[in-house]
Amino acid sequence: MTGQYPDSWASLRFPNQRAELVFYLRDCCDPHHYLDSDEVHFDVHFFFDDHDFADDPMGMIGAVLFDDVEVAAMTRLVRAYKAAIGPGQRMPDVGHIDWAAVVEAAKAAYALILQRGEPVPVPGG
Incomplete structure (x- = not known):
């Protein structure tokens, strides 16, 4: 993912991962x-396997998130995701899951995360 990051992200160690987070949250809404x-598999890998959300x-x-308010929003999203997919190693049939709580948690997290800006795509990048 190539883009120009907002100046407000300068203190983050991994602004590229925050840019990915914005992308994933937008889709999850x-x-x-x-x-x-x-x-859904990509989401699970991003939120649960690839990062420490x-x-x-x-x-x-300091790495991807700015403060405990953003942590709380991401924690709500992760909990909603866990509740939706249930326990176990196998992913249930996604067509039979009620995703409403996940969508609402994603919308809240997305709105909060965007308050600190979003990356601007670089043409040809």
Whole structure:
């Protein structure tokens, strides 16, 4: 993902990961997003496997998130995701899951995260 980051992100260690977070949150706000099992798998990997939003969200402050308010919003999203997909190693059929709580948590997190700006795509990047 190539883009120009807002000046407000200068203190973050990983602004590129915050840019990815903005992208994922934007997609997660759309209820139709969850009809594609591949997209849901990408979300799970991003939020649970590739980053510490589930296991150590406070550790994301200064890296990808700015403060405990953003941590709380991401924690709500992760909890909603966990409740929707349930326990276990296998992903349930995404078409039979009620994603409403996840969508609402994503919308709240997205609105909050955008208060600090969003990346501007670089032409040809």
